[in-house]
Amino acid sequence: MFIDVSSLKKSYISGAVVNEVLKEIGMELDEGEIGVILGPSGSGKSTLMNIIGGIDRGDSGRVIVDGVEINNLNNDQLTDYRREQIGFVFQFYNLVPNLTVGENIEVVSNISKSPLNVDEVLAAVQMQDKKHRFPRELSGGEQQRVSIARAIVKNPKLLLCDEPTGALDYQTSRSILKLLQQVNKKYGTTILMITHNAAIAAMANRIFKLRNGEIVEAALNQATVPAERIEW
Numbered sequence: 001m002f003i004d005v006s007s008l009k010k011s012y013i014s015g016a017v018v019n020e021v022l023k024e025i026g027m028e029l030d031e032g033e034i035g036v037i038l039g040p041s042g043s044g045k046s047t048l049m050n051i052i053g054g055i056d057r058g059d060s061g062r063v064i065v066d067g068v069e070i071n072n073l074n075n076d077q078l079t080d081y082r083r084e085q086i087g088f089v090f091q092f093y094n095l096v097p098n099l100t101v102g103e104n105i106e107v108v109s110n111i112s113k114s115p116l117n118v119d120e121v122l123a124a125v126q127m128q129d130k131k132h133r134f135p136r137e138l139s140g141g142e143q144q145r146v147s148i149a150r151a152i153v154k155n156p157k158l159l160l161c162d163e164p165t166g167a168l169d170y171q172t173s174r175s176i177l178k179l180l181q182q183v184n185k186k187y188g189t190t191i192l193m194i195t196h197n198a199a200i201a202a203m204a205n206r207i208f209k210l211r212n213g214e215i216v217e218a219a220l221n222q223a224t225v226p227a228e229r230i231e232w
């Protein structure tokens with residue numbers, strides 16, 4: 001298993017109040033698969049993804065990614081893991097406003113161990129003609145394409161997407177989902193994606209439903225659907 005999570009617990013404590021956000025989570029995802037995490041607001045989706053991505057740490061349990069138990073890494077090792085192995089895509093693109101599209105991608109490729117070619121990645125997200133534009137000159141969908149290019153240029157083993165279409169209209173959302181599916185096929189990148197939209201689960205190999213910090217359903221989807229055929 002590429003991702004192997006078991007008995008993962010996480011609580012946030014404020015004063016005398018303990019908020020048990022993840023309770024004995026178990027989940028698995030194979031290399032090259034697309035996984036989708038569904039669940040209501042506050043169910044723990046981002047917390048789970050942040051722990052898998054090395055942004056946050058679990059309190060107990062096991063989180064193995066590509067054979068490495070990341071709960072055992074020290075802070076420096078966790079930073080290296082996050083920097084070298086994980087690509088992040090967020091709802092609000094987080095591009096650097098005073099850098100061009102090309103520069104936003106170059107700053108990541110410059111600090112990566114085995115980056116992909118910047119122009120190849122720009123072509124893969126169909127943004128090569130906007131290389132010298134600034135983020136403010138782009139639509140939301142175009143900015144999300146750039147943020148996907150920035151995430152994949154480091155050639156990550158795992159792409160973590162937190163509501164990647166949450167700020168986009170219907171058609172643009174579908175084109176971004178199609179792009180993610182293309183990235184998965186072209187580079188073999190394992191993708192884990194959080195969404196509120198249950199229809200998106202049709203493109204995933206595995207679907208995890210989270211409720212109140214627990215996986216209430218984990219389903220294997222044998223008949224994945226191309227993103228362009230998904231409607232909602």
Ligand SMILES: Nc1ncnc2c1ncn2[C@@H]1O[C@H](COP(=O)(O)OP(=O)(O)OP(=O)(O)O)[C@@H](O)[C@H]1O
Nearest residue numbers: 012013019021039040041042043044045046047048
């Ligand atoms: N850094 C933090 N400190 C304290 N509580 C936190 C922190 N991060 C998350 N929480 C709490 O953990 C719970 C789960 O949050 P999380 O962001 O994981 O949920 P989510 O399912 O991703 O929600 P949404 O769909 O709204 O983004 C919430 O009750 C939230 O308030």
